[in-house]
Amino acid sequence: MGQSAEFGKFLKAMRSRLSPEDAGAEATSGVRRVPGLRREEVARLADVSTDYYIRLEQGRNIHPSRSVLDSVARALRLDAGQHAHMLDLLENCAASPRSPGPEQSVRPALRQLLEAVGDIPALVLGRRTDVLVGNRMAYLLFTDFRDLPAHERNLTRWLVLDPGARELFRDWKAVAADEAGALRVDVGRHPNDPEANQLVGELAVHSEQFRQWWAGHRVATRSAGSIRLHHPAVGDLELNFENLVLPDDPDQTLRVYSAKPGSPSSDALALLSLGLNAGTGSAVAHPGTTLDLEALPPATAES
The missing domain is CATH 3.30.450.180 (Beta-Lactamase)
Structure with missing residues (x-):
């Protein structure tokens, strides 16, 4: 659950750094109380429902396809490193907890x-x-x-x-x-x-x-x-x-x-x-x- 929450926090942070102009989105009406894109704007850019994107950002137990994740990454203007990090977060939040592994050593x-x-x-x-x-x-x-x-x-x-x-x-x-x-x-x-x-x-x-x-x-x-x-x-x-x-x-x-x-x-x-x-x-x-x-x-x- 903790890492699932991290996935949602990452999406929110990436959304907050973009304006509608930055993302090429048509701005929705109303006063913006916080900076960045609104959830419905990201959903529209990613071609998913607003409810579905909200559940993604809330870290709920859902299993988006790779094509959906790629669409969200494009909507949020993620670079290759950010995109890979988003996938890491989702993969690890779904996996069972793993031990840190053996002590690090150099050949x-x-x-x-x-x-x-x-x-x-x-x-x-x-x-x-x-x-x-x-x-x-x-x-x-x-x-x-x-x-x-x-x-x-x-x-x-x-x-x-x-x-x-x-x-x-x-x-x-x-x-x-x-x-x-x-x-x-x-x-x-x-x-x-x-x-x-x-x-x-x-x-x-x-x-x-x-x-x-x-x-x-x-x-x-x-x-x-x-x-x-x-x-x-x-x-x-x-x-x-x-x-x-x-x-x-x-x-x-x-x-x-x-x-x-x-x-x-x-x-x-x-x-x-x-x-x-x-x-x-x-x-x-x-x-x-x-x-x-x-x-x-x-x-x-x-x-």
Whole structure:
């Protein structure tokens, strides 16, 4: 019943963000007391009865066909990620409660791959956006998640609650909101995960912005993107990232960051790597510290 209610809440949140003009609907008469489309307007756009759509939004025990759900998704202007999340919610509300599954683990060969890529920052993210493992460059770039207590090794938690993350990301609000949206997707797939529910509760208690994102049912499923950083050791960087879902475990994602070759950001990553190779350790990833350039090995002249 709880997840059935979540399905209805998601539909309502998606409806509230659209005006009749946005959705291409003919507005019904009368004063609008709340923003967004009315239920009868969504029903008309989806070619279903108003009563049927109301029952959908109330989370009643009904079984809509895929064609009806696709029509509702089109009426609500859902993107591919939002559409998939809607289907996850409906599927999981109808299913029997499932255990969270076995403890997350990373294959040794994947750990070796992260170290083998060397100067390219890379992380493996698991359920709940947990940081399962990263290479040394990723820890230097962001923070050394190994130093955190086990329950705090989570990307969304770090982004939302750690002041250092706010200083590091030049577009912090957008980045943190996206990770909150990724957490929302995971909760839709695994509604009975007590650790996820505990994490959401903690973030909601300590962050007003997270409460707003969560109440708005924000969903984020980007396979690629870019970030802008102001790193305390090497200055400004603009990096691209790719999210690669592992075929043998769809709950694990390999995220790899890279800079455009020959760019200032590429030079900054190289400088960060020099600090690592000189043995400066992960301290350079924390605000308020700088690389000791005199401690770096001398540059080798090119032939």
